[in-house]
Amino acid sequence: MAAPHSPSSLSRYLDGEFWKIRDNLREGISNCELFHYDLSLDQIRDLTADRLHYAMKLPLMQRHLTDQVKESWVQKFSILCFFSPLFYLYINLQNLAFTGMFALTERGHGSNARGILTEAHYEPATQEFIIHTPCEDAQKMYIGNAMKGHYAAVFAQLIIKGEPHGPHCFIVPIRDQHGVMWPGVTAFDMRHKEGLHGVDNGILIFDHVRIPRENLLDKFGSVSADGKYSSRIRSKGTRFNAMIAALTPTRLALTVQAMAAMKLGLIIAVRYSHSRRQFGPKDQDEVKIIEHQTQYLRLMPHLATSLALTFTVRYAARLMDDALSQGQDLQSNRPLQALVAGLKAYSTWANVVCLQECRECTGGMGFMMENRIPSLKCDSDVFVTFEGDNMVMLQVVVRELMTQYTKQFEDSIVTGMIRNWSSSASDRIRTSFLGFSVDKVGDLSFLLKALSYRERVLQRSLAARLYAKVMNITLSLSTSFDCPSFLNIAKSLLVTLEQFALAVQECQVKDDQDLLSKFCLLHGTSLVYQERAWYLEHNYLSPGASRQIRNQLLELCRSVKDDALKVVADFNFPSCCIQAPIAGVVNPRAEWGFYPLSESPVSQSHAQQRAMSKL
């Protein structure tokens, strides 16, 4: 592998303020050869551990781990995402002498985590908690690292003298450094999954496991030696939500992970589409498949989305850094929680659709393991249902807002919701400089307004429904088909377009700005196109304008199909992370699959091509 080349201005802009750290990490992992796809379950798990050790031993990571200030880690280390789909797990590990696991989900309670059944009885005589699994449904399930890890953060119902105090988190030893199990703890391997084979998911069962009183994580509630419970948060529900707010950074990391999977899939599909030829005019050379309308129409909107997510994740990460550096608890920052929950759902679903299109657009080659798309698909498929099921999570956020409402004046829900979500960036965006098309629907300002309008209408509709049932809230998921989940998604869509537009505005290099501007307009057009039925139903778009949106989508996709090669080059992924022969990366185990990169429009890619040809 050749040394990393000098990045282009766009590549640096996409990296953002921590580009030096990211370049340093790129260089570190560029020499790693720990990539395989044809191993047994045990071998894959060992390989994953090796890669984890490799990454953690990079000088930069070592410095970060000994550093007291951990801020901005999402922005700094997200580059490791394309090194492994488990980045978001790694990053929580901190050191490898002892490893941990997070034990919330039970057999009987996944999405409805508040209903977990594991018990933690306090015994004043010994000043110990007794952690116990009272029934099959209380078994801790899908626990990552369960077969190797040393400690578990176990969520259990705290019970003192028969009185329940709701779920709390306890540190429970699982096994010592020699692998000997802690008394009363049993761990089972759940073995084969669709993907993420590098992580062992297991079941933990506790048979009256004794742990010292100090092992209760007491940020939200503590127990005195003689068994007195105290907490600064009175409501059990609110207390649990505060604990669960700790998942917010993990959810953001998952968004980064989904975005990285999208980018990898797109790098592979776009490069292949620019080298593979099929069909063409009679008696002439066949054309590159990217020239076919069906091909660029399927790929280009996802490329625009991946760019939009780049800037949106950065925005969310900054908000989180700001909150943490100001000593704010994340649980009190509901707008940030809602933003991250919405982004998690939007990005992980976008990833599933994107990778499916990448698979189909690369035909039989995309079905071959050496071309990476299958494992990307299988690994990232679970993102949509874990760390908070997308469907449920979107509704939980809105439910939280409803719960908050019951404590306030009845008519404040509308203003409350608007206050929570009014940090919209729309006002700050000058859109005139972006408008290059001749008519209304082609203006970015129109697209921003359309998304914003939809969000407001859904908000009003939800508020009206809440009014109607507010004194007798039945918190059933069944009541909430379109509004809450669509509202949260609608908000996420708007944020991605806003942040993309701001990034275009702030871009200093004219050529890069022009390029990003086209993709930004494409992203907005694609978002409105997808929801055109809603806009037509609400008379926001006329039938003619809707058809115009479709034509605009076609034209924009066509206009960026050649730029796509530059964009995927500027994602700047080390080729050892791309791996796929159809993306121009030689794989000695699948030589037949190699497709050389086509001549690309920018010198950047030439350099990369040369570097790869030396492999």
Place this chain on the structure above:
Amino acid sequence: MAAPHSPSSLSRYLDGEFWKIRDNLREGISNCELFHYDLSLDQIRDLTADRLHYAMKLPLMQRHLTDQVKESWVQKFSILCFFSPLFYLYINLQNLAFTGMFALTERGHGSNARGILTEAHYEPATQEFIIHTPCEDAQKMYIGNAMKGHYAAVFAQLIIKGEPHGPHCFIVPIRDQHGVMWPGVTAFDMRHKEGLHGVDNGILIFDHVRIPRENLLDKFGSVSADGKYSSRIRSKGTRFNAMIAALTPTRLALTVQAMAAMKLGLIIAVRYSHSRRQFGPKDQDEVKIIEHQTQYLRLMPHLATSLALTFTVRYAARLMDDALSQGQDLQSNRPLQALVAGLKAYSTWANVVCLQECRECTGGMGFMMENRIPSLKCDSDVFVTFEGDNMVMLQVVVRELMTQYTKQFEDSIVTGMIRNWSSSASDRIRTSFLGFSVDKVGDLSFLLKALSYRERVLQRSLAARLYAKVMNITLSLSTSFDCPSFLNIAKSLLVTLEQFALAVQECQVKDDQDLLSKFCLLHGTSLVYQERAWYLEHNYLSPGASRQIRNQLLELCRSVKDDALKVVADFNFPSCCIQAPIAGVVNPRAEWGFYPLSESPVSQSHAQQRAMSKL
């Protein structure tokens, strides 16, 4: 495994006229224990061969193989689909002493198969063809059974005395019964794929391989001993299309396969949704997840689609049987080719979306291999791009119509297309008896008219465009975004609704008819809902009617969610084929995942439940 129980009336109706044969096959495979998911590539391939032998040795199959009349095999043997995703491959094998392979695709030519580069030079002196791979792009790729098979049907450009005659098909020996390779033949293993691990896909390379003159399959063109070429079809293109028409039965079998995968996924997801509980009213038991609107709204439309496909496949299979029994060549039956091509694209895409929803609706459990959905997804993913890439194939059908047109009067294209596609069943359907809702959009007749309208408009629009460019046709895929492919899909959608409606009409058991009627209306509503943007754009639906369609969709999904349990029971899949612990089938290797079946509304399911509890 208990003996198969007596099927319900609905189950028998879904089986159709060959229900006895299907029941016999069910019984045969019910005792097969050849199911595993955690094997090496070689082990999976061996297991697949074992399953193949097992199925082929069933008395009924033996009788079929020795029988001279092979008709109706799709209808008779499609039951084996849930025994293996490779049914459609099995069925072509006929006997197992020698096995074959189909070698059309090359490295350089997949979708554009007409451009293959493998050469077959005729040598009059020896009366042999010399099969040769002149370059890397001419290597035969993805060839199933390449590592074990004995003979290959190889497509190559026939060349006589330097003159090319277009692609023809030759029988080429690959290896003898001891595995010794035929001189000049090389086979490579392509090894790891996303799924279909039971089939070895390989690369075949020919180095001046000599075969006797008789090995040319001469139905469409023959060569005399002294090297004179003759064919009853003059045009090379037409001749190639005639050869490719042989793929029509395989494409129909693939539709059956996709439908079986959908049904399996739905059996698993529906049963789990009826036993798994999560969330619920305060201080009460949690509710079954099927009660959540988000859950039934995601699953029920697919269940309706799988029923519609059941009847549509039967219709297409009968058309094919009729054609074959009347001695018709399939290549001259363009409407049947178009129907099957459209069904293949529609059903395989529907399957991908359906299985993804099943995966998400079963949460983490759906990600576990023992619950079958992951392997169903990975196996059937390739269906959308092989045996004719969905996107390309839809366009090829229309292109064929365009080519035909150039030979006819200029103004005949419209009438020609309408003639080809005018065998619509709409006229024959009495819809009044189905209409149970109070307003227009709730009538099945309205839904049928809507789908039919869309097809006609797309047809007209395509015809108009053809007029404009007819004397100078550039057959580029780029010219054809929405119209041809959407037209073909639109036609397929209409056919599925028509055939479903006819099946409802012909159903003799009142209760079954009522049940099917609800699902039929749901299918139509769902189809129009998905395309409501188009209808709004064309002023066919008013904004109010469009919103009504959505409400109707919600209401219909809610109304059938409990019936779903009966429907999936009446699919009548042996539990050894279902396998999934979350569907109530015990798996000793994943005991933790077992969810007992819930009390079901029909005795049928009780019987099945009891049968399963004895496992």
